Amino acid sequence: MDNVVTGLASGPPAEAGPPGIDTSVPHPARRYNYWLGGTDNFAADRESADAIERAFPGMRAGILANRDVLRRIVRYLATDAGIRQFLDVGTGLPTADNTHEVAQRIALDSRVVYVDNDPLITTYAKSLLAGSAEGATAYLEADLRDPEALLSAQQLRETLDLSRPVALMLIAVLHFIPGHGRARPLVRTLMDALPAGSYLAVTHVTMDVMPDDEKAMYRRMLDSGKIDIWPRDRDEFAALFDGLDMVEPGIVMTTDWPDATQSDVDLSRISIWTGVARKP
Structure with missing residues (x-):
């Protein structure tokens, strides 16, 4: 297995x-x-x-909860925060309610740049990601591990105005950056390039709430290189938001972020931290 x-x-x-x-x-x-x-x-x-x-029973529940919180975060950013520009890094394969679809239902002039480093995703994304005529939707093949190159890409600069607030969306992607402390510098570089009033939204797999037997299995698989998802605890996750103003309710499980559909799923089945913060 x-x-x-x-x-x-x-x-x-x-x-x-x-x-x-x-x-x-x-x-x-x-x-x-x-x-x-x-x-x-x-x-x-x-x-x-x-x-x-x-x-890991409940994996599908966690994935569905992560997708649902993406919708809620984008709605909050587009409606309450008035954000009209989104930089979605690690977009994955397009499916229902992508960032641009949620944002442009609220504001047709929303502009979204999707970023991923996988040629497979490029094949699908270019044909499936189409936005409104009033706004803009672009796809950039770039690597989160090289944020300077990502930020200097012509397509990004042509689509987003980096002198105006941008929401940086890092939804279920930083756990593919292995190693303690390795995610924070990447986030900092990206956020440093964005102006005051920008937002950071992150979800991330954790072992904090897993049962002990699953934690032990997960560690064995990590140590042997048999799984590529690097979990981070709450403290390391919280450090990603240093210097930013957290949006209420702060750092919570995905199902505890505001306006979630009521669910009786055990939080240990979800195991995904969620946080949104504003750059002052």
């Missing part, structure tokens, strides 16, 4: 997919798409996703 979790198993026979894409090997973005009920996934992705959920 561990091999399936990390995409190392041969999996079922390959299905036909876009040229250059190996559909016989599970892919994290397609797994995520499957958990969300999307159709841009293949048998290997579904098998891998089901195996992960058997190892």
Whole structure:
């Protein structure tokens, strides 16, 4: 099962997919798409996703909760905070209620730049991410680990005005940056480039609320390199917002961020910290 979790198993026979894409090997973005009920996934992705959920029951509930909090955060930013520019890094495969769709339902002139470093996602995103005529939606292939290059990209500068407030969306992406303390400098570089009045929105997997047996399993998989999602505790997550003004209710589980649909799902099944803050 561990091999399936990390995409190392041969999996079922390959299905036909876009040229250059190996559909016989599970892919994290397609797994995520499957958990969300999307159709841009293949048998290997579904098998891998089901195996992960058997190892960590409630994984799908956490993914769905993470997607739901994205909608609520974007609604807050576009409505209450008046934000009209979004930089969504680590967008993954397009599915229902992408950032630009939520924002442009509220304000047609919203401008969104999506960023990811995966050619697979480029293949899908360019055809599926289309915004309103009044606003703008662009896709940039760049790497979060090189924030300076990301910020200097011509496409970003042509779409967003970095002299005006921008919402930096880092939704379920920083846990793909392994190592204690390695995420914070990347966030700081990006936020330093944005003006006062900008916002930072982050969700991140944690082991803080996992049962002890699952924590032990997770650590073993991390130590052996058999899982690529690096969890961070509340203190390290909170440090991402140093120097910023937290939006109420502060740092909480995704299902505790405002206006969530009432749910009886155990928080240990969610295991995702959420926070939004404003740059003073």
